[in-house]
Amino acid sequence: MKGIIFTEFLEMLDEKFDPELTERIIEKANLPSGGAYTTTGTYDHTELVALVVELSKETEIGITDLVRTYGFYLFGRFVRGYPRFFSGIKDSFTFIEGVEEVVHAEVRKLYAEAKPPTISASRKGDNQLEVIYESERCLGDAAHGLILGCLDYFKEEVEVERENVDDDSGKKVRFLLTRAA
Amino acid sequence: MDAEVLKKRLAREKMARRQAENLLESKSRELFLASEQAQKSAQLVKAQSKQLQAVLDHAMTAIFLVDENEKVVRANRLAELTFEMSKEELLDMSFFEIFADEARDKAHGFDAVAELDQEVDTSSTSIESVGRRKCGSTFPMELAITQLDLDDKKFTVWICRDISHRKEAENERAKLQLELSQAQKLESLGTLASGIAHEINTPVQYVSDNGHFLKDAFTDLITVLDAQKALLEAAEAGGVLAEQVGAVKKSEEEADISFLREEVPGSIEQTLDGVSRISKIVTAIKEFSHPGTAEKSLIDINKAIETTLTVARNEWKYIAEVETDFDENLPQVPCLPGEFNQVVLNMVINAAHAIESVKKDDLGKITIKTLTNDGKAEIRITDTGCGISEENKKQIFDPFFTTKGVGKGTGQGLSIAYASITQKHGGTITVESTVGSGTTFIIQLPLSEAESMKEAV
Incomplete structure (x- = not known):
């Protein structure tokens, strides 16, 4: 998993909680990397899981909520860090439809070893978009948070229905986005 | 943030910086290697491109790579030579300008068919079309068209071969086949004529024999009739056997004996003359259609010409009178008899046609003269026909050249005569002509072989 996911997670901890808590959970998680991340490096995604687990223990907030919150936060960081991906995009559906072919394609250009999740989006009508997330890292909750962050950014009133596909692991999740009429 | 937290954070940041530096080094190395690989690949591509161009330039056909906008993106050296244009000119024009005006629409059609169906590939079958050089001259060419998809763009490979030489050879072969077929036809006619003769x-023989028999018999019969007449006159004068004499005289009157005595000898004579002419014609046909031999033999060309004139009589008798002026001392000439007869026949028929084309009321004249000239036998065939223009003189011996109307000439007679006299007999055939006055064809045949042939016999 790319280092930006870790650096942004630690940034969120500093911002939403405090630096002491950040350092504490890093220490408790006993990470192979020692918690030293660069945005361009590649790290084992289980380190993120270990950090979330420790954060959940510290804050007594559910893992699902924490990961979804992180997804929401991460989208805001993407908007600030990569404004070119949003240039000329007027609505959330259009942006989500371009994630696989624009954003992930760009990631693969920079990092040949990167394995971003598969995001397939298809319109089910003028006001409905079906989005299917699939990844071995089982971060369906993060995808959920990212979708919510996207809707917030475009300031759209959209109902999000979530359905785990195959099992509840979060490996494959179907989201049905319906715009308010 | 207390000092302890800051220390931990500083330690992590240092570690992260080292990671970043290592990553930068590693990426720099990867970039260098990738750049090196890219350079090698570029060199390889350049070398392959050169090789490809060399192969294309040495191909014996003009090859064009054409894009969807009909622009030539690549052309080989033979394309430049074939269409007489520089590479720059070829790359600057619309591809279809290489076609002659009348062939361009059809060529667009080949392209359209190829576009409709990706499977269309004419590389194994060829299409004939007409190309146009820069100077405007056109030539037949053979096309093979293949569609290519390169980097999501459609290209067409056009292979164009100039087939001018092949077409000429094909035409020549067709002419030869026609000549051969004509020769075979004449040969079979000759064989047939020989059989009929x-x-x-x-039957001509026994008609002739019986005619001679009747002639002699009638002469004897006249003697008997003369004696009978004297007897009747004596009986009448003596006044005896009046009744019998009357009956004989009556039967003589009924049979019109006096008429028969006058007419029968002439009738028999005419019959014998006719039979004699039939016999002469039959003999001429047999001689004329004598199977051709591959080797020359010594022949009396005066006699051969006489024979041919007899055979061809129907061709000239209503058009011209024929006069012969033969050199009686002309030695025998080494000839292929069948071919020589054919040459003379063609000449006589041509002379008759030339006279006929003038359309005069009275008969024209064909004169055939033989002589010895500078160690050669010379045959001069002169007609009082239309003559040959200077322009046509250059072409009269070309195969299929004719000025005669449809159905009158195939344009092969003089061509065959020329080939036979010059190539097979080692002789010459020339023409002297004045438009409106007439023409003389002069055939000269070498006599040099005659002596050795005589000795061999």
């Missing part, structure tokens, strides 16, 4: 000869 043989069949006619037998």
